[in-house]
Amino acid sequence: MFLAVRELRFARWRFTLMGSVVALIAILMVLLSGLSSGLVNDGVSGLQRLPVTAFAFDAHTKLDSAFSRSVVNSQQVDQWRRQPGVRDAALFGNMLVNARSERGLPIDLALFGVEPDSFLSPAPAEGTGLGRPDGIVVSQTAIKAGLRLGDTVSIERIGTKLTVVGATGDQRTFGHVDVAYLPLATWQRLHQGVGPDEKLRASAATEATAVAIRADGDVDLAAGDAAAGTTSFRKAGAYGASPGYTAETSTLRLIQLFLYAISALVVGAFFTVWTINRRHELAVLRAMGAARSYLLRDGLMQALVVLGAAIGGGVAVGVALGGVISGGEVPFAIEAPAVAVAAVLLVVLGLAGAASAIVRVAATDPLAALGAQR
Amino acid sequence: MNPSDRTGLALSGVTMRLGDGDALVTALDEVTLTVAPGELVAVVGPSGAGKSSLLAVAGALTIPDCGTITIDGHDIIGMSARARAAYRRDHIGFVFQSGNLLPALTVLDQLRLVTKLSRHRTDDRDPAKLLADVGMTHKADRRPHQLSGGERQRVGIARALVGQPSLLLVDEPTAALDRARSHEVVQLLARETKRSAVATVMVTHDHDVLEHCDRVIEMIDGRLSTG
Numbered sequence: 015m016f017l018a019v020r021e022l023r024f025a026r027w028r029f030t031l032m033g034s035v036v037a038l039i040a041i042l043m044v045l046l047s048g049l050s051s052g053l054v055n056d057g058v059s060g061l062q063r064l065p066v067t068a069f070a071f072d073a074h075t076k077l078d079s080a081f082s083r084s085v086v087n088s089q090q091v092d093q094w095r096r097q098p099g100v101r102d103a104a105l106f107g108n109m110l111v112n113a114r115s116e117r118g119l120p121i122d123l124a125l126f127g128v129e130p131d132s133f134l135s136p137a138p139a140e141g142t143g144l145g146r147p148d149g150i151v152v153s154q155t156a157i158k159a160g161l162r163l164g165d166t167v168s169i170e171r172i173g174t175k176l177t178v179v180g181a182t183g184d185q186r187t188f189g190h191v192d193v194a195y196l197p198l199a200t201w202q203r204l205h206q207g208v209g210p211d212e213k214l215r216a217s218a219a220t221e222a223t224a225v226a227i228r229a230d231g232d233v234d235l236a237a238g239d240a241a242a243g244t245t246s247f248r249k250a251g252a253y254g255a256s257p258g259y260t261a262e263t264s265t266l267r268l269i270q271l272f273l274y275a276i277s278a279l280v281v282g283a284f285f286t287v288w289t290i291n292r293r294h295e296l297a298v299l300r301a302m303g304a305a306r307s308y309l310l311r312d313g314l315m316q317a318l319v320v321l322g323a324a325i326g327g328g329v330a331v332g333v334a335l336g337g338v339i340s341g342g343e344v345p346f347a348i349e350a351p352a353v354a355v356a357a358v359l360l361v362v363l364g365l366a367g368a369a370s371a372i373v374r375v376a377a378t379d380p381l382a383a384l385g386a387q388r
Numbered sequence: 389m390n391p392s393d394r395t396g397l398a399l400s401g402v403t404m405r406l407g408d409g410d411a412l413v414t415a416l417d418e419v420t421l422t423v424a425p426g427e428l429v430a431v432v433g434p435s436g437a438g439k440s441s442l443l444a445v446a447g448a449l450t451i452p453d454c455g456t457i458t459i460d461g462h463d464i465i466g467m468s469a470r471a472r473a474a475y476r477r478d479h480i481g482f483v484f485q486s487g488n489l490l491p492a493l494t495v496l497d498q499l500r501l502v503t504k505l506s507r508h509r510t511d512d513r514d515p516a517k518l519l520a521d522v523g524m525t526h527k528a529d530r531r532p533h534q535l536s537g538g539e540r541q542r543v544g545i546a547r548a549l550v551g552q553p554s555l556l557l558v559d560e561p562t563a564a565l566d567r568a569r570s571h572e573v574v575q576l577l578a579r580e581t582k583r584s585a586v587a588t589v590m591v592t593h594d595h596d597v598l599e600h601c602d603r604v605i606e607m608i609d610g611r612l613s614t615g
Contacts, residue, residue, distance in 0.1 A: 016497075016500070016501060016504045017490070017492070017493070017501060017504075020492045020493055020497060021492040023492070024491065024492035024493075024531070025492065094558060101522060141525045294488070295488075295490055298490070299480050299505075301447070301476075301484075301489075302477065302482065302502065302547075303473060303474070303476050303477020303478070303480075303505055303506065304477075304505050305473065305505075308505065343393070359540065380449050381444055381449050381450060
C-alpha cells in the first residue's frame with residue numbers, strides 16, 4: 015500500500031478522471047437495475063405476491079398466451095390436490111378488462127378470480143376481504159391512480175358493476191395493469207361475457223384459467239400434469255406468460271450485459287495504459303528487489319481503492335436519482351440485492367481488467383532498468 | 389552482514405554470449421575481476437564493450453554462460469531464481485542513470501520504500517540520517533521533478549545504500565550532469581563506498597571523474613584490461 019497510496023495521491027487527477035468514468039457506469043447500472051426491477055414489478059408483481067408454487071394450465075398451452083387462452087376445470091384441481099407433495103390447489107381466473115369508475119375514471123384491471131375462502135384470497139390492508147359477489151380488492155397502485163374504497167366500477171361492454179371493498183398494501187400488477195381480486199363465481203360470469211341478468215352455462219361455473227398449486231419444493235410437477243392433463247410451470251417460469259414480460263426483461267438484461275463488458279474493458283484499458291506508462295519504473299522496482307507479488311498486490315490495491323470509491327459514489331448518486339425517478343410515471347424500483355450484486359460485479363470485473371494489465375507488466379525484466387535512458 | 393566479514397565481489401572466467409546464430413555476440417569474454425569492500429572501481433570503455441552486461445551479471449540480474457561469481461563468498465550462480473532475487477534485494481544496491489527515482493514519491497519516501505520492500509531485514513540504515521549523509525535533508529519532502537540532476541543522483545545513491553548492501557553497482561551516474569555536478573556525485577560515491585565498506589563498481593563514459601576512483605579498468609569487446 016505504501017507505493018499505491020502515494021501514487022494515487024500523486025496522480026490524483028488521472029485517477030479521478032478514471033474514477034468518474036467508472037462512477038458514471040455505476041450510476042447507469044443502478045438506473046438500469048431500477049428500471050429492470052420496476053418493469054418486473056409492473057409485469058408480474060401480482061403473480062409474485064400469490065402464495066403459489068406453480069400454475070397448471072390446459073395441456074399443450076403455449077406459455078406466452080397461457081393466461082389468456084388456457085381453461086381448466088375443478089376436476090383437474092381435484093387431481094392436483096391428490097398429488098403427493100401438493101399441499102393445496104385452487105382454481106385461478108385471470109382476465110384483463112377495461113373499466114370505468116362511477117366518477118368517470120377509466121381504469122384497466124387484471125381480474126384475478128379466486129375462491130374467497132381459498133389460500134389465494136388476498137389479505138387487504140384497507141377495507142374488507144372478498145365476500146360479497148360484487149366486491150373487489152384492488153392493488154394499492156389502483157388507489158394511487160384515483161380509485162377509492164366504496165367506488166363502483168363498471169366493466170365496459172358487459173356492464174357489470176363491482177364495488178371496491180378493499181385494497182392491498184403493496185403493488186400488485188400484471189402486465190402493467192392493476193390487479194383486482196374478485197370472487198371466482200363473479201369472474202366466471204365476466205369471463206363468459208354474461209351480463210347481470212343472464213344465466214351462466216353450467217359447465218362454465220367449474221372453469222377458470224389455471225390451477226394454482228401450493229406445494230413442497232420437491233413436488234413432481236410432471237406426474238401431476240400426467241394425472242390432471244395439464245401443463246404446469248413453476249411460478250417464476252410462469253412470469254413469461256405476463257404480456258411483454260420476456261421481451262422487456264431480456265432487452266434490459268442485454269443492455270446490462272453490455273455495460274458490464276464495457277466497464278471491464280474501460281478499467282482494463284486504463285490500467286494497461288497506466289502500467290505501461292510505468293514500465294520503466296516497475297523495472298527499477300524489480301531491480302531493487304521488489305517481488306512480483308508485491309507489485310501485483312500494490313497494483314490491485316490501487317485498483318480496488320479507485321473502483322471502490324468510484325462505484326460507491328456512483329451507486330449513491332444512482333440511488334438518489336432513482337428516488338427522483340420513482341416519484342414519476344416511470345416504473346422504477348431500487349432493490350438492494352440487485353444493486354449490491356451489480357456493484358460487486360462491477361468491482362470484480364474492474365479488478366479482473368486491472369489484474370490482466372498488471373500481471374503482464376509486473377513480469378517486466380529488471381534488466382530493462384539498466385542501460386539506455388527512456 | 390557485519391561489514392568486517394565482507395570479502396567483496398569476485399568474478400572468475402565469466403563469459404556471456406548474447407543473441408544467436410550469426411548475430412551471436414560475446415558480451416563478456418573470460419572476465420575475471422575482484423573488488424574489495426570499500427573499493428571504488430571504475431569500468432570505462434566504448435559503447436557495446438559489454439559494460440552493461442558486466443553490471444547485469446554482477447548484479448544477479450542475469451546468468452552468464454560460464455564462470456563463477458561470488459559476493460562475500462556466496463555463489464550467486466548456483467542459487468535458485470527466487471533466492472537470487474532475494475539476495476539481490478538484500479545485498480546489492482543499484483544506482484541507475486539519472487537516478488531513476490519514482491515520480492510519485494518524495495525524497496524521503498524513495499528511501500523508505502526500500503525498507504518496505506524487505507520487511508525481514510532489520511539492519512537497514514535510517515533514511516533520514518542517510519539523507520543527511522548525502523546532503524539532501526533540506527529537500528526530503530520534494531519529489532524528483534523538483535530536483536536537479538545532481539540532487540536526483542544523490543538520492544539515488546542514498547536509496548541504494550539503505551539496505552547496507554555488500555555490492556554497489558552504478559550505471560553511468562554522471563550521464564546527465566555538468567562537470568561540477570559530476571565531480572560532486574562521484575566524490576560522494578567514493579566517500580560513501582569507504583564509509584559503508586561496500587564494494588562498488590561504476591560503469592562510466594566520463595573520464596573526468598576517474599581521479600576519484602581507486603582503480604580504473606578498461607573494457608573492450610568484452611575483455612577487461614587494467615587502465
